[in-house]
Amino acid sequence: MVDTLKHAAVSAADTIHVPAAHVAAEHAEKFEFSHLLAHMQNSKTLEFPGGHIDLPQFPPIHLGSVTIDLSMSKHVFFLLLSALFVAVFAIYAANRNRKNIIPKGIGNLFEIFIVFIRDEVALPNMGPGGLKYLPFLLTLFFFILIMNLLGLIPYGATSTANISVTAALAFVAFIMIQAVAIREQGVAHYLAHLTGGVHWSMWPIMIPVEILGLFTKPFALCIRLFANMNGGHIVLLALIGLVLxxxxxxxxxxxxxxxVGVLMLELFVAFLQAYIFVMLTSLFMGFGMQSEHTEEDAEHSHS
Amino acid sequence: MFDINPGLMVWTVITFVVLVIALSKYAWKPLLKSLRDREDSIRQALDQAEKARAEAAELLKQNEQNLVKAEEEYQKIIREGKTFAEKLKEEVVAKAHQQAQREIQRAKEEIQRDVDAAKQQLRSEVADLAVLAAGKILDETLDARKHKKIVDSFLNQLPNS
Structure with a gap:
């Protein structure tokens, strides 16, 4: 992995043009495939048509045993770019919609998604009380969506194909799910729920299971998004790799x-995964908002 | 591929949190507000349209009722007019009939009177004529028997009336 990272300076497009005659055939093949794969990896350089720039590096911060490297990288760059895109378009759409009584253009586009998230995601999963968490869900949706989509344009990179990013998003979702549950039910009720409502003698078994259950949900969110965003890319690279x-x-x-087919599929998956991430997050948030009885029902009907 | 990079996680969380805070205020709030406003206005417009429709239907019903009433009234008026005209006609005819009867009666009476007068006159004239005739006969041959015979036969020749 680290080796491939070091070779990542050249894009896949360049790689295909590397004259194979210069190097031994076996080595060349390895070299090219590693470059293809490197295309999906994070890197310290940013490629664009006609060249590449080295991103600014900062010395890592040591926090106990954890080393936090806040250096810019390709994925950080596209993460920030997505955030910027979302912010600019959303604020622009908001201003446009304030002026136009009948929304059009980008305001209309945003509204389609907003209405969808509100009516098909937030309301069914959380009820009318969940509408106050709508800004969180909307931000999550558009942020993930734009990150997914940026990976599909040439020279782009999918930040959500990096497990650190999806883990962080899942972490945020986890915090939000717990915060909502505690806020809506109260601490006592929240803790009582961790016992699973069984006899106290079963608690030593039930409590670890329930706590594990709290973590599996965001873990699944993290892995699902990560794997889906990687899967399409890997298939694409494999298809291109066939030529090599x-x-x-x-x-x-x-x-x-x-x-082209896979790329279209990826376009669909980019939307689908953003939707699924938000849908499941709101579902889990909704569990924390409901009373115990209905929650059990909801979990049963959903599993 | 599976190694977690804490720096990237920190970047992600910070970016996301900042994005949520910024967009909640500057994007989602106005967007959701304009959406809600529009939905409210549409709902209101629909309600108003429904109300207007109900009112129009009510008016239509009223109009129809009025029309039916007017129709009835006009039929009644026509009926009344007809009966009145009929009655008037009968009255007029009856009066005319009466009048005619009276006229006829009077004419008859007058005729009767004239006839009576004429008879009377005739009788007196006949008597005169008889006397005259008697005188003439007396001038020629006055014979009592003959005389009487003449007078009787004369009288017999007269019409009975």
Whole structure:
């Protein structure tokens, strides 16, 4: 992994053009594939058409045994870029919608998603009381969506294909789910719920299980988003890699056709995963907002 | 690929938290507000339209009722007019009939009177004529028997009336 990172300076597009004659065939193949894979990795350089720039590096901060490296990297850059995009477009849309009674253009586009998140995600999962958490869900949705989509444009990178990013998002979701549960039920009720409502003699078994249950939900969120965003890319790279593997132009048309198909699928998956992440988060938040009885029902009906 | 980079996590969390705070205030609040406002106004407009429709229907019903009433009234008026005209006609005819009867009666009476007068006159004239005739006969041959015979036969020749 670290080795591939070091080779990541060249983009996949460049890689295909690397003349294979210069190096030994076996080595070249390895070299090119590692470059293809490196395309998905985080890196310290930012590529753009016609060159690349080295991102600013900061000395890592040591916090006890944890080393926090706040240096800019490709994924940090696209993370911030997504945030900027979301902020600019959302605020622009908000201003436009304030002026236009009938929304149009980007204001309309935003509203479609907002209405969807509100009516299809927040209201069914959390009820009318969940509307106050709508800004959180909307931000989560658009942030993830733009990060997913930025990976599909050339020279872009999918920040959500990095497990650190999805872990952090899942962490935020986890904090939010617990905070909502505590806020809506009260601490006593929240703790009582950790016992699973069984006889006290079962508590030594029940409490660890329930606590584990608290963590599995965001863990699943984290892995799901990460794996989905990686999966499409890996398939794409594998299809392009076929050309390199066979060292033949004949394979290229097939590869391209399949790549286009997979890319379309990825476009769909980008939306789908953003939706699923937000939907599940709101669902888990909704569990914390309901009374115990209905919560059990909801969990049963959903599993 | 699976190694966690704490720095990136910190970046993500900070970015996300800042984004939530900033967008809640500057984007989602106005967006949701304009959405809610529009939904309210649409709902209101629909309610108003529904109310207006109900009012229009009510008016239509009223109009129809009025129309029916007017129709009835006009039928009644026509009926009344007809009966009145009928009655008037009968009255007029009856009066005319009476009048005619009276006229006829009077004419008859007058005729009767004239006839009576004429008879009377005739009788007196006949008597005169008889006397005259008797005188003439007496001038020629006065014979009592003959005389009487003449007078009788004369009288017999007269019409009975």
């Amino acid at each position: 593997l066979f060292r033949s132009v004949i394979v290229a048309p097939l590869s391209v056709v399949f790549s």
